[in-house]
Amino acid sequence: MAATESPRVPRPSVAPNAEAPAANARVRLKAAELSAFFGSSEVVKSISMSFRDREVTAIIGPSGCGKSTLLRCLNRMHETVPTARVAGTVTLDDQDIYARGVNAIEVRRHVGMVFQRPTPFPTMSIRDNVAAGLQILGRERPSKTETDHIVEDALRRAALWDEVSGRLKESAFGLSGGQQQRLCIARALATRPAVLLLDEPTASLDPISTQKVEELVYELRQDMTVVIVTHNMQQAARVSDRTAFVLAGELVEFAPTNALFTTPSDQRTEAYITGRFG
């Protein structure tokens, strides 16, 4: 199993990026001097970084380093927690998502998110779960047939269609953990977001489900920007084009994945990826 390989020997079986990522890929999402607070404690400290189109960016770092919080600032989920606060800017296609007059709900429709544990809605069928994000579009809400097509398309992209096509009306709780997580990815894809944020999406999955989700991430990068937070360095090496190493709320190093794992420029990065702390 690829998961047992050392991070020093990246490029395993599903490696999407045999060569270094193209330097000219368009920047889709950009954080500038982004800080995030819980009350008075600063958990993300003035981080600036860019996420490019058709690339997977991995964020790694020890537990509690602020990597999930950083991710949650990118679709304005951070502010849903009481006492949470954000400073700095995040731009999506050159539009500041924290600017006055920008609606957080609108932002979240364009920046999808999948969480650590699968979160299917227990009262909805498999189909309705995938369509959940479409039901709130108001006048742009698709018709029933359109919705069926979108649901099928999203489930196909999430590599789940073949497993659930016969039981779309059944409860989503009848699926396995790995299927539930791919259902959540399908749900996030159904609204066609420009960016997909994955917060340790395989942390609660078994190795086989993990592999399926990783292959899926590889597929997704063909037409969108993907940001994945993981505490599994092998996973970062396998699925990402660029990797950011975050420590105690600071961005220590951000480089093409190959370079970061083979020739880290910062002492702390090297210490972390060789397992000396964290």
Next chain:
Amino acid sequence: MTARGPAGGVTLPPKPSDRGRKARPSGVQRAAAERTRTTIGRRRVVNVVMIGVTFVAAILATLPLIFILGHLIKAGASSINPAFFTEIPKPPGETGGGMANAMVGTLVLILAASGFGLPIGIGAGLYLAENRGTVIANGVRFLSDVLNGLPSIVMGIFAWQFLVKPMGKFTALAGGIALGAMMIPLVTRTTEEMIMIVPVSLREAALALGYSRWRTSLVVVLRTALPGIVTGALVAVSRIAGETAPLLFTVLGNQFWSTSLREPIAALPLQIFSFAISPYDEQHSLAWAGALVLIGIVLVISLAARFATRSRFGRGGD
């Protein structure tokens, strides 16, 4: 007080097979083993006695209901016949007649009380769950607990003062509101608790899809908590179904058919009360029968509550 061996475990008496090979135990060891035997013996006795005591307590806890049901069946079952469910009460002294109008009246009152109490209770519970820790939420929660402990007769007097007196007559509506007000604190607290057990991750998943806060609350959180809320509502209904005191001051009772909210209405508890204090044996046994039917209604509602939770939660889940 427990005797312990050198290894920290309880010392057991040596097995018969060990006796020949090992050195004979010293006097001290023998005394310790003897003590252990008596301690274990005493523990066994205490265990049996305590199991017996709690068993008797468990039986005693259900005994009142068994006695009541037994007596109700003995005294009232003979009066339960088709006429009891279809006819209105006969004048005193005449035989026959039933409590059909009182049963319908009780159902009308339950509907009116639910229509008034459930929306307010569920709405308040949703507010308490969504605004935990705020001054207003804590105040509302405290006052709602106080209201829950309010004697029902006080509720009746207030309903009389503020509804019956201004309207100039006793009405079913006033009774429905008084009973509904008694449901509110119960429904509020169960709704709050049921919403609090909906995982935060579910709420976040909805928000991350672009759901607004109110839509997340209504479509995802409230719907997920619905089976529990339904149970809470049914428990509240079964609690007010037998209330008599608030009705004495509000709906008055009615010897004839009426389903109008603007007129006095008959209700089972009131009918039982007025028949029970009448001097006629015929009416006494009708009162017993009415009590039996009332308990039956409450029992059905309780069973419905259990069924509602079981069938919903039984569908998969972690």
